[in-house]
Amino acid sequence: MSILEVDNLSVSFKQYTSGLRQHTQEVISNLSMELVSGEILAVVGASGSGKSLLAHAILGILPSNAQTSGKIRFDGEVLTTKLQEQLRGKEIALVPQSVSFLDPLMRVGAQVRTSVRKGKAKEAQKKVFERYHLKEEVENMYPFQLSGGMARRILVSTAMVSGARVIIADEPTPGLDSVVIKEALTNFREFADQGCAVMLISHDIESALQVADKVAVFYGGTVLEIAPAENFEGNGDRLQHHYSKALWRALPQNDFTCEFKN
Amino acid sequence: MQLSKQLNLNKRQSTLLACIVLSIIVCAVVLTGFLYDEDRIASNLEVRNAAPSFDHFFGTDWLGRDMFSRTIMGLSLSIGVGLVGAIGSASISIILGVIAATMGKVADSIVTWLIDLFLSVPHLVSLILIAFAFGGGFKGIVFGIALTHWPSLARVIRSEVMQVRSLDFVQVSRKMGKSRWWIAKEHIMPHIVPQIIVGILLLFPHAILHEAAVTFLGLGLSPHEPAIGIILSESMRYLSVGMWWLAFFPGICLLIIVRMFDKIGDNLRMLIDPHHAHR
Amino acid sequence: MLLEANHVSFRYGTEPWLFRHVDFKIKTGEIVGLVGPSGSGKTTFGRLLAGYETPHEGSITLDGSPVPSNRYHPIQLVFQHPEKAVNPRWKMRKIVNEGWEPDEALLEKLGIMQEWLERWPNELSGGELQRFCVARALGTNTRFLIADEMTTMLDAITQAQIWHAVLEIAEKRNMGVLVISHDHHLIHRLCTRIIEFKDLV
Numbered sequence: 001m002s003i004l005e006v007d008n009l010s011v012s013f014k015q016y017t018s019g020l021r022q023h024t025q026e027v028i029s030n031l032s033m034e035l036v037s038g039e040i041l042a043v044v045g046a047s048g049s050g051k052s053l054l055a056h057a058i059l060g061i062l063p064s065n066a067q068t069s070g071k072i073r074f075d076g077e078v079l080t081t082k083l084q085e086q087l088r089g090k091e092i093a094l095v096p097q098s099v100s101f102l103d104p105l106m107r108v109g110a111q112v113r114t115s116v117r118k119g120k121a122k123e124a125q126k127k128v129f130e131r132y133h134l135k136e137e138v139e140n141m142y143p144f145q146l147s148g149g150m151a152r153r154i155l156v157s158t159a160m161v162s163g164a165r166v167i168i169a170d171e172p173t174p175g176l177d178s179v180v181i182k183e184a185l186t187n188f189r190e191f192a193d194q195g196c197a198v199m200l201i202s203h204d205i206e207s208a209l210q211v212a213d214k215v216a217v218f219y220g221g222t223v224l225e226i227a228p229a230e231n232f233e234g235n236g237d238r239l240q241h242h243y244s245k246a247l248w249r250a251l252p253q254n255d256f257t258c259e260f261k262n
Numbered sequence: 263m264q265l266s267k268q269l270n271l272n273k274r275q276s277t278l279l280a281c282i283v284l285s286i287i288v289c290a291v292v293l294t295g296f297l298y299d300e301d302r303i304a305s306n307l308e309v310r311n312a313a314p315s316f317d318h319f320f321g322t323d324w325l326g327r328d329m330f331s332r333t334i335m336g337l338s339l340s341i342g343v344g345l346v347g348a349i350g351s352a353s354i355s356i357i358l359g360v361i362a363a364t365m366g367k368v369a370d371s372i373v374t375w376l377i378d379l380f381l382s383v384p385h386l387v388s389l390i391l392i393a394f395a396f397g398g399g400f401k402g403i404v405f406g407i408a409l410t411h412w413p414s415l416a417r418v419i420r421s422e423v424m425q426v427r428s429l430d431f432v433q434v435s436r437k438m439g440k441s442r443w444w445i446a447k448e449h450i451m452p453h454i455v456p457q458i459i460v461g462i463l464l465l466f467p468h469a470i471l472h473e474a475a476v477t478f479l480g481l482g483l484s485p486h487e488p489a490i491g492i493i494l495s496e497s498m499r500y501l502s503v504g505m506w507w508l509a510f511f512p513g514i515c516l517l518i519i520v521r522m523f524d525k526i527g528d529n530l531r532m533l534i535d536p537h538h539a540h541r
Numbered sequence: 542m543l544l545e546a547n548h549v550s551f552r553y554g555t556e557p558w559l560f561r562h563v564d565f566k567i568k569t570g571e572i573v574g575l576v577g578p579s580g581s582g583k584t585t586f587g588r589l590l591a592g593y594e595t596p597h598e599g600s601i602t603l604d605g606s607p608v609p610s611n612r613y614h615p616i617q618l619v620f621q622h623p624e625k626a627v628n629p630r631w632k633m634r635k636i637v638n639e640g641w642e643p644d645e646a647l648l649e650k651l652g653i654m655q656e657w658l659e660r661w662p663n664e665l666s667g668g669e670l671q672r673f674c675v676a677r678a679l680g681t682n683t684r685f686l687i688a689d690e691m692t693t694m695l696d697a698i699t700q701a702q703i704w705h706a707v708l709e710i711a712e713k714r715n716m717g718v719l720v721i722s723h724d725h726h727l728i729h730r731l732c733t734r735i736i737e738f739k740d741l742v
Contacts, residue, residue: 247696
């Protein structure tokens with residue numbers, strides 16, 4: 001059952017070109033996809049191609065010079081700005097890309113606790129910290145005291161305790177070592193198995209493939225194809241699009257080639 | 263910004279337009295203020311206490327002096343005081359801010375302490391004291407403004423320089439074999455110059471208002487100088503007899519100029535801030 | 542040429558030691574991989590080698606003598622986040638030419654388009670910016686390149702392209718490269734020697 005549907009979404013920005021003129025630049029065009037409960041959809045593609053903006057569009061946190069068209073539906077209901085605000089952090093949770101999303105003046109333990117909606121906050125937070133190998137003293141640290149990897153684990157924990165039905169993870173794994181990556185991904189898997197929908201935005205196909213059910217290949221502001229994860233194998237011959245194949249073959253464990261030139 | 267909506271201007275264009283309009287007004291006011299001779303505001307007892315008319319746009323006062331001319335001359339003087347004061351103040355901020363950010367911990371704590379000290383005393387109080395110490399009048403008020411308005415800008419510059427210095431690309435530049443001087447010139451200055459310009463623009467209205475306030479209280483410019491503050495304080499006595507124009511027009515003019523500087527400063531600040539830059 | 546870390550220790554301020562008495566050697570022509578869990582101090586170690594930090598104990602030497610600090614540094618570091626390593630108020634042409642002037646062939650090898658040179662950093666993607674940072678760090682006087690998660694944030698195609706170019710240049714100029722990464726596949730693909738950071742400490 002699909003929880004979240006993106007229908008013909010376009011996002012464009014107003015920018016100053018040179019001096020005084022403003023022009024509109026489209027960064028996402030005519031994108032359609034859906035998130036199904038119990039499934040992980042990985043969105044892979046070049047960094048800076050607008051993948052994060054897709055997440056921001058769904059959450060309604062685009063910068064104010066952005067314009068959108070098209071529809072996003074949650075549970076069949078069209079998402080309005082107001083509805084997005086209500087659902088954000090409750091039904092739809094974000095695992096963001098950077099530490100700057102944490103409140104710099106709040107101890108991280110407390111930040112994780114504020115996201116807990118059901119049950120005892122303290123317990124849930126302790127449990128999730130244990131799960132991510134965060135020592136007890138980390139609870140009382142401020143974001144600036146965390147190493148990159150620790151910060152990321154905090155961000156993952158925050159979404160994990162919120163009990164949301166849709167989790168959008170924006171590059172949740174770079175900067176983590178493989179053990180922690182595997183853990184984080186396993187947790188996303190468990191999350192999906194509980195009946196939630198997970199959107200995993202990543203440029204790291206390899207780790208995404210470990211858990212994803214489907215993979216959406218993102219290029220030039222839109223989704224080229226949505227392929228089942230098992231199609232990424234061998235020489236990538238079961239992939240439809242030229243770019244998807246090139247992306248797959250460019251991995252260091254495959255051919256490590258760069259035949260696709262933009 | 264109703265006008266800018268009608269003309270379909272974006273923020274950069276409307277800011278530029280406001281800058282042009284404001285500089286024309288300011289130049290015109292300052293120039294006419296200088297070119298007017300004293301005859302324009304000579305007393306003419308035949309037209310005492312006249313309400314605004316085509317002969318006297320802003321009316322006349324109890325000595326029959328033309329209020330329009332007085333306002334222009336007052337504004338011209340106020341703008342002069344504000345400009346000199348704001349530039350003096352900004353110079354102090356730049357010097358102290360850069361010293362604090364680059365010359366080590368001792369210099370930094372001294373400057374920070376000075377900033378806190380000046381910020382802890384209300385502007386008006388220290389302004390009055392300093393103006394007194396310098397013997398009042400034009401000199402006193404200019405020094406007073408220059409010496410009291412620098413702390414907030416100095417703090418901005420200090421933190422800005424410190425922040426830029428610690429950025430990756432500045433450190434990379436060192437490893438490219440660039441000298442400190444070269445880095446200061448090529449990397450750090452371009453980052454803080456816009457801040458300084460905005461700082462001066464935002465200081466300016468403060469300077470003018472404080473000058474007017476101190477003069478109004480009788481502690482600034484001397485009564486024979488046609489400053490806005492003096493015009494306002496003199497006219498207070500006549501408000502109760504219904505001569506509203508004495509205070510109304512000079513006040514409004516002062517307000518408009520101050521507001522425009524404020525607005526332009528704000529717009530510029532938004533435009534140089536990367537988070538708002540493209541709105 | 543031989544780059545050595547002799548008994549190097551480091552900590553930030555008065556915090557606990559990040560690592561103590563680390564010995565490490567890398568020769569020109571070598572491609573060495575450095576792996577280890579996050580937060581173990583690999584990044585800081587890379588910064589020490591490239592002269593961004595000074596060790597509290599021990600020394601970094603190049604052929605036995607200290608590394609000169611007031612001219613072009615022979616050990617160049619490429620950061621994980623290119624966005625922070627370029628001045629946002631400079632055009633790309635000025636950025637890439639800051640330390641030396643790369644020729645067109647090198648830019649092309651790294652996949653840098655000529656028209657990008659006239660753009661501002663915020664008009665390019667992370668992958669595009671990183672190519673410039675690599676080009677900037679590959680000056681003719683660079684003897685060692687430290688790549689700290691250099692391509693972690695980039696897609697596979699860009700990653701492959703950048704590394705092919707770097708390997709080719711490193712071989713031609715007999716440069717040493719230290720690859721710091723979590724990606725075991727990448728490290729195995731690139732490196733002639735692999736070191737666990739915890740074995741050094």
